Amino acid sequence: MAVKHAGSIAGYGSGLLVILLLAIAIEADPAMQTLRRGQRPDILLRAFGQMREVAAAMFILKMDEYFHRGTRHPDGEAHTISDHSHAHHHGEECAGELPSATASLPRKDFISRLNQSIHDQPVRHLGPGEQQELLPWVAAAAAMDPHMVAAYLNGGFWLSEEMRQPAQALRFLEEGRRRNPAAWRIYEQMGQIYFRHLADYARARAFLERALALQPPETLPIEQAQVLTFLAAACEHAGYPAEALRYYEQLRLVTPDDPAPVQKIEMLRNLLIEAGVSPR
Amino acid sequence: MRIIALLGAQTVRELMRKKDFYVFFGMLCAVMFVLTRVSVFGQSDMSRFLKEAGLGLIYIFSLALAIPLTARLLITELRDKTIYPLLAKPVSRLQVVLGKYCGALLAAEGSFSVFFLFFYLMTDHATDTAIAVYAQVFWFGALMLALVCALSLFFSVFCTFSATVTLTAAVYVLMSWFGMDLVEPLWSVPPAGPALYYLLPHFEFYDIRVRLIHAWPPLSASTVAAVSLYTLVYCGLLLAAAYWGFARKWL
Numbered sequence: 001m002a003v004k005h006a007g008s009i010a011g012y013g014s015g016l017l018v019i020l021l022l023a024i025a026i027e028a029d030p031a032m033q034t035l036r037r038g039q040r041p042d043i044l045l046r047a048f049g050q051m052r053e054v055a056a057a058m059f060i061l062k063m064d065e066y067f068h069r070g071t072r073h074p075d076g077e078a079h080t081i082s083d084h085s086h087a088h089h090h091g092e093e094c095a096g097e098l099p100s101a102t103a104s105l106p107r108k109d110f111i112s113r114l115n116q117s118i119h120d121q122p123v124r125h126l127g128p129g130e131q132q133e134l135l136p137w138v139a140a141a142a143a144m145d146p147h148m149v150a151a152y153l154n155g156g157f158w159l160s161e162e163m164r165q166p167a168q169a170l171r172f173l174e175e176g177r178r179r180n181p182a183a184w185r186i187y188e189q190m191g192q193i194y195f196r197h198l199a200d201y202a203r204a205r206a207f208l209e210r211a212l213a214l215q216p217p218e219t220l221p222i223e224q225a226q227v228l229t230f231l232a233a234a235c236e237h238a239g240y241p242a243e244a245l246r247y248y249e250q251l252r253l254v255t256p257d258d259p260a261p262v263q264k265i266e267m268l269r270n271l272l273i274e275a276g277v278s279p280r
Numbered sequence: 281m282r283i284i285a286l287l288g289a290q291t292v293r294e295l296m297r298k299k300d301f302y303v304f305f306g307m308l309c310a311v312m313f314v315l316t317r318v319s320v321f322g323q324s325d326m327s328r329f330l331k332e333a334g335l336g337l338i339y340i341f342s343l344a345l346a347i348p349l350t351a352r353l354l355i356t357e358l359r360d361k362t363i364y365p366l367l368a369k370p371v372s373r374l375q376v377v378l379g380k381y382c383g384a385l386l387a388a389e390g391s392f393s394v395f396f397l398f399f400y401l402m403t404d405h406a407t408d409t410a411i412a413v414y415a416q417v418f419w420f421g422a423l424m425l426a427l428v429c430a431l432s433l434f435f436s437v438f439c440t441f442s443a444t445v446t447l448t449a450a451v452y453v454l455m456s457w458f459g460m461d462l463v464e465p466l467w468s469v470p471p472a473g474p475a476l477y478y479l480l481p482h483f484e485f486y487d488i489r490v491r492l493i494h495a496w497p498p499l500s501a502s503t504v505a506a507v508s509l510y511t512l513v514y515c516g517l518l519l520a521a522a523y524w525g526f527a528r529k530w531l
Contacts (some may be wrong), residue, residue, distance in 0.1 A: 015446040023457050066328065070494035092399045109474075111482055114510070115460050120483060121496055134325040139320050159321060168321050 021051065035060060035150045055143030063154060073121045089168035097265040107236060130163040139176035142176065149183045152176030156189045166197035184214035188227050195230055227253045232264070241268050242277065284379040292390065292444055293348060301391050304341040306357065308395055311337060312402050328493050331403055335489045339421065341380020343452065346388035346425050349433035351444040353380040354526065363531055377523045381433050383465050386430040388425045412498040413491050419504065423511040428452060430518040431481060433447035438527040459484035481514055 021280055035057055065071070126133065133156065139153035161170035170193055177186045191207035194200040208231040213222060232247035245268040252261040271276070295301055316329050354376075357363040366376065396418050431451065435444040459482050466473035485507050490496065 015442075018450050019446075019450050019453055023453055027457060064493075070490035070496065077357060079323040109478075110506075111477070112463055114503070114506055115482075118488060118499060118507070119460070132320075133328045134328055135320045135323055136326055155321075163323075165321070172321065222436070 015146045024058060025054055028054050031057040031061045033147065053145045053148070053218070054140040056148040056151065057137060059137045059141035059144060060148070060154070063134050063141070066134050066137060067126055069121075069124045069126060071121050073236065102198055127160065127164075130202075131158050134158055142172075144175075146179040149180055152180075152183075152186055154191055156186075156193070160189075160197055164197075167195050169193055184227075185209040187211035187214065189236070190231075191227075192230055195234050195237075199237075201234045204234040205231065205238055205240075205243075205272075221254050225251060228254060231279055232261075236264075241271050241275075244268055245272065283369075283375050284382055284518025287376065288382035288386055288469050291349070291353060292382060292387045295345070295381075295387040295469070300349075304345060304391075305394065305398070308334075308337050308398065312399070317400065327403065331493045332489070334399045334403060335417070335472065335492065338399055339487075339489075340422070341346045341395060342388060342392040342425060343428060343449070345391050346428050347351065347445055347448050347452075348382040348441075349387055350381075350447065351436045352431045353384060353433065354436050355441050355444070367531075370389055370419055373527050374523050376528065377433070377519060381429060381519060381522075384429045384433065385426055388429055389422050392421055392425055393418075393502050407501065410498055413496070416498055416504060417488055418484045420488050422507060424483060426515055427481055427483070427486075427511055427518075430515040430522075434518045434522040434525075437522045437529065451481065452519060455480055455483040455484075456487055457484075482510075485510065 015241065030056070054122035070196045110194075121133055135155065137156070138151055138155040141148050142155065145151070152175070156169045156173045156176075159172065170190060173182070173190050173193070175227065177190065180186060187207045188211040191204045191211060194204035196205060208227055212224075212226050212231060213229065228247050228251040232244045232251060235247060245265060248261045248264045252265065255261065301456075312330070312334055315333055318326075319326070320326065351363075354363075357366065357376075363376075367373070400414060420454070428448065432444060432448045435447050440448065462477060462480075466477040491498070
């Protein structure tokens with residue numbers, strides 16, 4: 001009798017676990033595609049063999065949900081801090097309320113209408129002094145999957161940019177760097193923090209040079225340009241005009257339509273000539 | 281009514297005798313206590329995280345108590361043959377079904393109320409979240425448990441204990457998480473799709489924890505009334521179907 005009960009409990013417990021794992025894997029699928037940059041193992045492997053990665057993706061989704069005060073993007077995508085369209089994503093400069101994720105539900109029946117009245121809420125971001133609410137999810141994501149680079153990047157961004165704690169951000173990013181030594185974005189963010197918040201241009205240069213070296217050939221031009229811009233400026237501020245000139249020239253190749261590098265190149269060339277140093 | 285009340289009281293006494301409620305309450309207290317002292321990156325004022333964790337645990341523990349408790353009520357009576365002296369009292373089969381449901385409901389709502397009261401006392405509720413939101417989250421949680429108990433009792437008439445628990449939990453999880461996403465797929469397969477869409481219990485109505493966690497405004501009275509009416513009607517239909525199955529069951 002005891003064996004029968006134990007078997008029965010094990011049976012329905014296993015059934016419940018299977019259902020839960022599959023539900024979580026399906027829910028985290030869009031985030032997994034974005035955060036894992038196209039790597040998409042089979043959903044069953046994701047559900048049972050890579051539960052930590054799925055859980056980390058869920059925590060990142062949760063962080064994004066918290067940032068949007070419990071609402072979701074209308075198309076279900078998650079933020080990334082390299083989202084260069086962030087400033088226009090919700091049109092913060094636009095007046096009036098913005099539609100929520102449930103606003104696009106077809107109003108065919110009373111159930112859909114009831115769902116809309118319950119779950120509909122205009123999309124808003126967390127205000128100043130509230131960003132610490134995101135930190136537990138970031139920390140949990142990094143703990144679950146130490147190779148979830150997005151967790152470290154998000155944590156570093158919120159700590160340095162919004163909460164003005166660059167030292168804390170660097171400690172967190174350093175942990176991410178140790179666990180992901182090939183993650184150029186972590187080096188880039190560390191370099192930016194040293195540049196913008198600590199004015200430590202020598203360290204900024206070191207990290208940004210490493211980021212540049214680690215960038216794969218298929219890196220988007222805008223991402224290359226971002227690293228080169230900060231790197232060139234770091235060299236300039238650190239008193240290395242020749243190196244700065246070299247990076248601005250690289251930047252000009254990546255962004256030929258941007259006049260800013262051209263002006264910098266001319267300025268630095270003149271500077272080097274005045275100093276009696278050959279620009280080449 | 282007296283017989284139904286007596287049967288219900290017996291179910292509540294059964295819950296009190298078991299250790300499940302005390303274990304879950306102890307776990308809730310321990311976890312909430314630890315979370316109030318958690319510091320992440322030197323920050324400790326993270327009230328939303330605490331509310332999210334607390335409410336999540338309350339829902340999980342309440343469901344973990346309600347579903348198996350309700351599932352085993354009729355099944356145990358049939359297995360242990362205690363249904364015969366019960367029906368010989370005489371107690372009608374309808375009274376048995378209603379009595380068991382009322383008992384399960386009382387036990388589930390009582391546990392949920394204790395958990396929620398503890399949560400209310402532990403969280404910072406004096407700031408930006410209206411008391412109306414707390415009340416609505418509590419009420420919707422109670423409605424959810426009423427529907428879960430009715431569903432579990434319905435399945436228990438036709439299935440084994442394991443199957444009842446699995447089916448009830450599966451329906452709850454799938455509808456809570458994907459209920460809103462089923463509109464398009466089901467409406468694209470008429471007439472079976474829309475019929476199934478209306479037939480399924482829409483548990484996604486009841487999860488309004490986000491309103492409390494993120495300080496959304498309270499729901500309108502008409503919305504609350506509509507969800508309450510939906511729950512009443514659906515529970516009635518489930519209990520009617522459970523009675524129909526139990527009445528035709530060869531004991």
